Amino acid sequence: MSGSEVVIVGGGVTGLSAGWWLARSGVKVTVLDKFIVGWEASGRNGGGASHYSSPLFDEEQRLWPQMDELLGYPTEHQKGRILIAMTERQWEQYRFIAERHTRLNHPVELLDVKQVQEAVPLAGDNSFGGVHYKFGGHANPQRSVQAYAWALQDLGGKIVQHSPVTGFETAGGKVTAVKTANATYGCDAVVVAAGPQIPQLMAQLGVDVPLAAARAEMIITEPAPMMPLGGVDGHKIYGRQTLRGNLAYGGGPHEWLDVDATGPAARPSTPLARNLAKRLAELLPKAAHLNVIRSWAGIIENSPDGRPIIDRLTSPDNVVVASMSSVGFGLSPASGHAIRDLVIDGKCSFADIDILKLSRFDNLESDWREKRGWMPIS
Amino acid sequence: MELNFTGTDICAINGTRSAPETHYDIVVVGAGPSGIAAAIDAATAGAKVLLVDENPVSGALMGNDIPLYFGGRMTAATQNTERMLEAIFMSMPALETAMDAGVELLLGTTAWGVYRNGPGVASLPQQVVGLADSERSWLVGFDKIVLATGARDLAMSFPGWNQPGVMGAAALQMLLTRYEAFAGQRILVLGSHDLALETALLAQARGIDVVALIEVRDAPQGNAELVAKVAAAGIAIHCGQTITSATGGINGIESATLSTGDVIACDTICVAIGLIPSIELVDAMHGPRALNATRGGYIPAGEPSVTAVGDCAGLADSGFDHIAYRMDWMRALSDISADDTIICQCEEVTRADLIGVQPPNYLSRPAPMCARSLGTLLEDGPANPDQIKRLTRAGMGVCQGRRCRDQVAMLLAIEADKPFGSIPLASHRAPVRPLPLKILAEWDEPAEMEAAWDVWFGIPTQWVPVEDLNTPYQDEHRQMLYTGMYT
Numbered sequence: 026m027s028g029s030e031v032v033i034v035g036g037g038v039t040g041l042s043a044g045w046w047l048a049r050s051g052v053k054v055t056v057l058d059k060f061i062v063g064w065e066a067s068g069r070n071g072g073g074a075s076h077y078s079s080p081l082f083d084e085e086q087r088l089w090p091q092m093d094e095l096l097g098y099p100t101e102h103q104k105g106r107i108l109i110a111m112t113e114r115q116w117e118q119y120r121f122i123a124e125r126h127t128r129l130n131h132p133v134e135l136l137d138v139k140q141v142q143e144a145v146p147l148a149g150d151n152s153f154g155g156v157h158y159k160f161g162g163h164a165n166p167q168r169s170v171q172a173y174a175w176a177l178q179d180l181g182g183k184i185v186q187h188s189p190v191t192g193f194e195t196a197g198g199k200v201t202a203v204k205t206a207n208a209t210y211g212c213d214a215v216v217v218a219a220g221p222q223i224p225q226l227m228a229q230l231g232v233d234v235p236l237a238a239a240r241a242e243m244i245i246t247e248p249a250p251m252m253p254l255g256g257v258d259g260h261k262i263y264g265r266q267t268l269r270g271n272l273a274y275g276g277g278p279h280e281w282l283d284v285d286a287t288g289p290a291a292r293p294s295t296p297l298a299r300n301l302a303k304r305l306a307e308l309l310p311k312a313a314h315l316n317v318i319r320s321w322a323g324i325i326e327n328s329p330d331g332r333p334i335i336d337r338l339t340s341p342d343n344v345v346v347a348s349m350s351s352v353g354f355g356l357s358p359a360s361g362h363a364i365r366d367l368v369i370d371g372k373c374s375f376a377d378i379d380i381l382k383l384s385r386f387d388n389l390e391s392d393w394r395e396k397r398g399w400m401p402i403s
Numbered sequence: 404m405e406l407n408f409t410g411t412d413i414c415a416i417n418g419t420r421s422a423p424e425t426h427y428d429i430v431v432v433g434a435g436p437s438g439i440a441a442a443i444d445a446a447t448a449g450a451k452v453l454l455v456d457e458n459p460v461s462g463a464l465m466g467n468d469i470p471l472y473f474g475g476r477m478t479a480a481t482q483n484t485e486r487m488l489e490a491i492f493m494s495m496p497a498l499e500t501a502m503d504a505g506v507e508l509l510l511g512t513t514a515w516g517v518y519r520n521g522p523g524v525a526s527l528p529q530q531v532v533g534l535a536d537s538e539r540s541w542l543v544g545f546d547k548i549v550l551a552t553g554a555r556d557l558a559m560s561f562p563g564w565n566q567p568g569v570m571g572a573a574a575l576q577m578l579l580t581r582y583e584a585f586a587g588q589r590i591l592v593l594g595s596h597d598l599a600l601e602t603a604l605l606a607q608a609r610g611i612d613v614v615a616l617i618e619v620r621d622a623p624q625g626n627a628e629l630v631a632k633v634a635a636a637g638i639a640i641h642c643g644q645t646i647t648s649a650t651g652g653i654n655g656i657e658s659a660t661l662s663t664g665d666v667i668a669c670d671t672i673c674v675a676i677g678l679i680p681s682i683e684l685v686d687a688m689h690g691p692r693a694l695n696a697t698r699g700g701y702i703p704a705g706e707p708s709v710t711a712v713g714d715c716a717g718l719a720d721s722g723f724d725h726i727a728y729r730m731d732w733m734r735a736l737s738d739i740s741a742d743d744t745i746i747c748q749c750e751e752v753t754r755a756d757l758i759g760v761q762p763p764n765y766l767s768r769p770a771p772m773c774a775r776s777l778g779t780l781l782e783d784g785p786a787n788p789d790q791i792k793r794l795t796r797a798g799m800g801v802c803q804g805r806r807c808r809d810q811v812a813m814l815l816a817i818e819a820d821k822p823f824g825s826i827p828l829a830s831h832r833a834p835v836r837p838l839p840l841k842i843l844a845e846w847d848e849p850a851e852m853e854a855a856w857d858v859w860f861g862i863p864t865q866w867v868p869v870e871d872l873n874t875p876y877q878d879e880h881r882q883m884l885y886t887g888m889y890t
Contacts, residue, residue, distance in 0.1 A: 061790055062783075068793065078868045097771035099762055121883045129870060167793035168762065174783075179771055186784040239415075239860070240523060246840060247801040261858045268765055269750070269796065278416035278855040280526050291523035291689050294833060296420065296516070296533060296542060299845035300852055306840040316837030318803055324523070331865025351860060380869060398412035402525040 029213035031368060032057060032203040034190045034226060038067035038166070039353050040218035041173035042361025043345075043368075045096070048180035050369060055210055056174070056182065057203065059189035059288055063170025065220055067354060069292070069323030071243065071263045071275050072169075073256070074355035075106050075161025077131060079333070080376045081359035086160055088358035097179065098172035101165035101268050106158040109141055109148055109259035111307055116153035119259070123156045132159035144254040147272075149310035155259070163256045163265040166354050173357070189287065190219070192229055199343045200230070214343040214368050221326040223348050225286040230341060234334065235386050236326040236348055237399040238284040242294050243275035243322075244301045246315040260308040262301065272312060274305045281399045282324065289324040325351040329386060329393050335360060336383040337367040346383060406863055414861030416526045419851040423531045423544035427453040427507075430532050430545040432514040432684065434458075437713025438551030439497045445549075446504040453543065454506050455534060457513040457836065459487030459582075467749075467802050469836060470681070471577060472556035474570025475655060476671055480584040484511070487582060494581040512536045515843075516833030517548060517688040519708065530708060533833065540843050547708055550685065554678035554699060554714035557729060558806040559593070560754070561736045562648040564672075565745045567655030572602040572675035579609045587671035591659050592616045594732075595640050596723065599675035600629040603638055606673075614669050616640040617661065619735045624728065626721070645735040646672065662739065676732050677725050679809055680715045683835035686828065694824050696726040700809075701828050726823050733813040746814070747807040749800020757811065758818055760794050777818050786815040788829035798829055801837055 031047050033040045036058030044054040056062075074089050076082055092100050110116035126133040136155040141148050144157065174184050185205075193215070194202035200215045217226055221238035248270030255266035264274030277300055282289070298320040306313040328334050328350045338344045345367045349360060363373045394400055427450075431442040434456035442454040457470060462482045465473045480486055488510060492498055502508055512534050519530035531542040556571020558564075568587065572594075578585040590611055592603050595618035603613045616623075616633070621643045623630045633640065644662050649672055651657045659667050678699055682692055685703045693704040698717030703709065718725070742755035750763065759776050761768060777786065788811055791797060797811050798804035804811075808829045816823045834843060845852075859865070867880050 061787060078866045080869045082869075093767070093769075097769050099766040099768075099772065101766065118884055125868065125871075125876070125880075129868070168766075171794060175771065175775060184783055241859075244843075247837065258858070261856050263858055269763065269799075276856070276858045278414055278419055278852070278857075279860055280416040280524065281412070282523060289523060291521070293518075293521070293524045293689060295518055295524055295527065296531065296845070297416070298516075298833065299533075299540060299843055300848055300856070302840045303844035303846060303848065304856075306844050313841040314839050316801060316839055317834055317843050318801055318837050319832040320834065321832055322523070327860060327862065327865075331860060331862030350865070352865075380872070396408035396410060398408075398410050398415060402417055 029053065030055070030211065031214045031216065032210045032212040033216040033218060034203060035217065035219035036062040036174065036184060036186065037065060037218060037220055037353065038063060038170050038173065038357040039347050039349055039360050040216060041170060041177060042357040043216050043218060043347065043364035044182050045173050045177040045180070046361040046365035047368060048177050048182040050365060052369070054177060054182035056177065056184050057188050057190050057205060057210065058184070058186050061186050062174045062184060063167060065289065066323040066325040067170050068167045069243070069321055070166050070354045071273060072163040072166045072265050072354060073263055074102070074163055075158060076352060076356050077126070079356055080378050080380060081356050081363060084359035084362060084375050085356050089162060089164065092358055096172040096176040098175055100169040100172050102162060103164070103255055104162040105254055106161045106163070106256035106258060107136070107141070107144055107254050108156040108158070109145065109257060109308060110153040110155065111260040113153060115260065119156045126158070133157060134159065145252050145257050145309070147249060147252060147309040147312040151310070161256070165267065190226060195230070195341055198341055200341050214345070216345045216347060216364055216368060218347040220348065221284040221324055222286060222288055223326070223346060227346060230344065232338060232346070234346060234348070234383065235329050235389055235393060237281060237394050238324050238326045239279040239281045240292065240322050240324055241275060241279050242277070242297045242301065242320060243273060244298050244305070244317050244320045246272040246312065246317050249312055249315055257309070260304055262304045262308060272305065272309065272315065274301055276304070277301060281401050283401050284324060292322045292324055294320040294322045327351045329389060329397070333360070333381050334383050335363055335367070335378055335381040337371060338383070414855050414857040416855065419849065419855045420526060420528055421542065421845065421849050422528050423542040426544035427451050428546050429549060430455070430543060431549040431551060432532070433551035433553055433713070433715070434495070434498060434508070434510070435551055435553055435713055436497070438549065439495070439501050441549045441551060441712050442506045443501050443504045446501070446506045452506045453509065454501060455509045455512040455514055457511070458491060459484055459511060461537065464837065467837070468806055469802060470555060471574035472558050472571030472674070472806065473574045473578070474671070475567030476570050476586045477578060478584040478586045481582060490582050509536070513836045514684060515540070515836050515838055517684050517709070519688065521689070535838055535842050540838065547710065550703070550709060550711045550715050551713045552681040552684065552715040554718060555681050555805060556674065557677040557679050557809050559674050559676055559732060559736055560744055560746050560810055561646050561739065562741055562744050563650055565748045566649070566651045568651060568670055569649065569656060569672045569674065572598050572673055573678055575602055575673050576605060579605055585611070588612060589614060589669045590671040590673050591667055591669040592673045592675050593646060594618065594675040595642070596624040596728065597626060597629055598678060600625040600633050602673060602675045603633055604636060607636055607638065613638050614667055617644050617646055618642045619645050619732050624723070645739060647739045677729050678714065678718060680717055682715060683831040685709060685711070686831040687833045687835050692828070696724045697722055699725050730813060730816070730823055733810065734817060737814060737817060746810060747797035747800060749802050750796040752795050752797040757791065757795050757797050757814065760791065762794065763796050781819055785825065786819045786821070787827055788812050788815060789827070791815065792829060803835070803837065804829060
């Protein structure tokens with residue numbers, strides 16, 4: 026497919042990674058984004074990269090340690106994570122997870138309270154213990170997203186920002202062009218990786234993609250002294266210490282929303298920052314004095330089973346649809362590779378991703394959102 | 404283990420939030436003259452009114468130039484909260500009048516966020532303002548909120564500005580008058596518009612040696628009467644000049660060098676080029692705001708339940724184009740600045756790294772990274788300070804961008820050769836003041852919040868490892884973790 030043209034709808038981390046992978050294979054890539062690359066969920070998440078429940082996990086783990094070198098730009102990737110239990114129940118659950126990792130040969134180590142404090146000096150002496158993942162890790166979402174975009178450009182790909190996609194041209198069972206308000210981009214294949222806007226876009230092609238959007242929130246503190254291990258999860262929150270030292274944390278209840286074709290109208294944070302602050306101060310008691318300096322929110326979409334949809338359609342047969350179902354950043358090195366494979370070869374070369382096919386929702390009931398309670402507050 | 408959908412998402416936010424502790428007809432934020440007047444008016448008309456003011460803020464916050472640009476020139480007296488509270492009452496007798504009128508007054512209380520339902524959020528029980536003192540934070544409901552948050556100092560960078568003794572005019576005025584806690588003796592003032600002239604006169608009246616005013620334009624900018632007063636006071640205004648550097652020692656500024664080559668001994672350089680209406684709360688709540696050059700910058704532009712009064716609604720309009728004036732200063736200071744002149748003090752971002760869109764120095768800069776710049780970024784679209792912030796970290800620090808956000812926007816305008824107004828306003832985010840985790844935390848949150856709390860969406864099928872699907876481990880996983888990747 027070298028020399029052919031692929032248009033990618035959506036300059037989030039998934040679309041950009043796909044574009045970068047395609048450009049590496051000699052494909053001419055154009056990424057269209059409604060605003061600035063990585064401006065939505067891709068640049069607003071916790072940066073975790075340890076998604077062992079995914080079929081893309083092995084590839085995620087293989088690629089992240091190489092990404093700085095492959096992209097040519099810093100991503101701030103750091104290896105390893107720790108899960109700290111703050112209650113007896115959490116400790117029971119985390120040990121269950123640890124056993125599961127051991128069964129699958131993912132290297133983990135149980136840490137006692139003292140070992141937890143050695144790895145995470147901001148932790149207190151009141152934890153029940155921790156699980157050290159000697160795999161996985163985290164990176165800086167904002168830097169990584171821009172790294173993909175720049176790396177893609179370095180390979181000759183084009184990024185067109187401030188250009189929302191308005192529609193498609195089709196002929197002979199294929200999409201032949203993607204339209205924005207100002208231009209029409211002819212193409213041999215299309216990747217639709219537009220997050221919460223995927224359903225509206227795909228509806229224009231007569232394809233139903235069941236996704237529902239919701240808001241999630243994060244907080245960040247001023248910098249703390251660097252800890253030996255910065256990827257600290259547990260106590261029902263997720264996050265990391267950035268390489269600058271800040272503690273960036275999220276988790277907690279989400280709010281379902283309706284998102285129209287133009288994307289999220291706003292991304293307001295709420296007083297949920299207080300509930301995040303409580304849990305972070307409990308997880309890392311020696312950080313309780315640190316100032317929170319920002320909070321923010323992002324809008325992410327989920328499929329009915331919470332797993333990604335990565336699929337090449339049968340009609341039109343040159344379209345790949347990709348939603349990572351609220352867990353896109355960490356898996357992006359692998360999701361881009363999978364999308365590249367689907368576009369060029371029609372099949373993922375490194376993992377069985379049939380579980381991510383859109384067709385699993387063929388018999389989905391029309392009121393799936395209502396049944397799950399995934400409806401906006403009226 | 405069958406998944407039964409009940410029509411309810413147990414991990415959604417619905418119904419989990421606490422109600423505000425109290426409710427007022429009117430909350431007034433900021434107990435300056437405008438805020439006090441608004442509070443008295445409302446209370447006199449029979450409303451239940453709460454008036455809050457963040458001052459006195461802690462010494463630690465003042466050290467980070469919050470809320471004003473104090474430049475480390477506070478005396479130790481500012482560490483004494485009791486004395487500071489007394490100073491506030493002594494300097495503002497109207498506070499007593501307000502309390503007599505039935506206004507409930509909370510000093511040392513910060514309003515760090517205003518929240519209401521609107522685009523992207525419908526889960527708030529009612530519109531609230533988040534408050535915090537030195538002990539805790541809490542939420543207060545209101546029918547109307549009056550923002551009287553004043554204006555903050557415009558900081559400007561030049562070689563050597565990042566040391567103690569470079570400070571803003573509003574901060575200097577506050578230290579001189581309200582707190583009587585200014586630690587300097589000999590000041591050089593940058594600017595010659597009304598703010599600079601008034602500040603110079605005030606300082607001199609308080610026994611401070613005002614060495615001179617420096618004006619980048621060819622003539623004094625303020626009103627003729629003030630210019631005449633400054634002349635009569637024997638204070639020189641050097642026009643058509645700029646500062647080119649400041650030097651100092653362990654205690655900060657010791658001298659300033661001018662574009663003429665003259666070296667002026669001083670312990671304080673007062674940047675009196677402009678004030679920025681303090682619209683953090685409005686912007687952080689996504690309220691409408693508009694750029695108004697004759698009123699000092701972005702000002703609130705109509706929000707039904709929010710009223711802005713005083714300087715935060717815009718500086719008094721004398722027809723003077725503040726933006727054009729600041730841009731003249733910015734061009735001059737930008738011209739004399741070096742590559743290694745710091746723009747963002749918190750994150751130590753240099754001018755070269757800002758314009759080069761380079762990452763902080765704890766990250767590597769491979770060849771492709773070095774080849775990137777604002778120039779290459781502009782090929783992809785208009786300059787956006789939030790994007791620059793993400794890449795360079797300028798504005799990401801503990802001062803929350805107070806010292807650099809306006810400069811960064813001006814510098815982007817200059818480098819992109821675009822009008823200032825074409826550069827978007829960098830986002831303000833709650834909490835609009837730095838708040839310790841233990842203060843911000845809702846320690847007594849509702850049980851519903853804990854019940855709904857999951858690390859992520861709580862979708863039972865989301866985290867079952869793919870190897871375990873359709874094996875006994877699948878049910879075991881759900882039984883142990885139920886909804887979460889780890890709950």
